[in-house]
Amino acid sequence: MAFSPALTGLIDALRVLPGVGAKSAQRMAFHVLQREREGGRYLARSLEQALACIQHCRDCRMFTENELCDICANERRDPALVCVVESPADVMAIEQNTDFRGRYFVLLGRLSPIDGIGPAELGLDILRERLSRGLVTEVILATGATVEGEATAQYVADLARQHNAGVSRIAHGVPVGGELEYVDAGTLSQAFSGRRPI
Amino acid sequence: MAFSPALTGLIDALRVLPGVGAKSAQRMAFHVLQREREGGRYLARSLEQALACIQHCRDCRMFTENELCDICANERRDPALVCVVESPADVMAIEQNTDFRGRYFVLLGRLSPIDGIGPAELGLDILRERLSRGLVTEVILATGATVEGEATAQYVADLARQHNAGVSRIAHGVPVGGELEYVDAGTLSQAFSGRRPI
Structure with a gap:
């Protein structure tokens, strides 16, 4: 039965x-x-x-009902700054917690050749097209701090440099409020090698 | 945003x-x-x-597209035995693992006055109606071994006795393959008080 x-x-x-x-x-x-x-x-x-x-925004690949998402359609968002993230949830997190006023590019994944996810699957031709318009002065890499996330960031950084855009990576280190003794080895090592003069 | x-x-x-x-x-x-x-x-x-x-079977409250579920509509299933369970998943578990050939009654819950679940919510009027036809000789209580499950079993047992049907409860004790030292206190105590001569 x-x-x-x-x-x-x-x-x-x-x-x-x-x-x-x-x-x-x-x-x-x-x-x-x-x-x-x-x-x-x-x-x-x-x-x-x-x-x-729901489809993808023509410019940034965010989910939207319209041709352009609310951010890309907003004239007051700075088109010279482009923050590259892995997922729509990352956009929401950045919007809710930072005062970033530029625009985004959503990869909807990360480079992972073993799963058949290459530059085309991440829509990097759309990003290349945006960069080639010459308006972008800085690409901010906010992909995850994983092996694939780093590889993806590297690839996008090369792409940005080819179009003479500046490239930055969001800081990785000890979380704010984090106790040193509970921070994992990779993060602590990253925090040391990424130290800055104050 | x-x-x-x-x-x-x-x-x-x-x-x-x-x-x-x-x-x-x-x-x-x-x-x-x-x-x-x-x-x-x-x-x-x-x-x-x-x-x-999908609605409920007229006789046993199992989910079905028809007026009667496959089991209630099956003439070869013994109408004298009625196994009372809490959920449709219990019916599937019993069908797959035992050779029970009687019929079922699915409570779709258990008595829980604090949540407003009384005899009417468990469809016990339908069960009473079935018992009153006088065909049922044994009601097998297979509700969960929880406080609410036991209270529900007690209530259904009283109902069955009012209609002169025999009542049994499935055995509770040490699971087959279970090591005594890992069995919880309640189960072990139950297994002792429920011991049977061999």
């Missing part, structure tokens, strides 16, 4: 979501059917709507 | 799923938009279809 076809289908479909395995999918399906039918309909509608209208 | 309305809506809607908070919802939304658009459409369709056609 197995679940009915519609229920089996729903459990199977929920596994599309990242981090959801067979057990969680089953729990989610039961929860929606039992207690959240209205919420389930809302989710189905939201998914359909988002998939129908 | 915030995410675009459709993206905000999708992230909000994903939080309907149990165990999904703001961060996971964001990660799921990005994953679907970036890498699983076809899967996302499949999920939206499956949800809509499941919500439109």
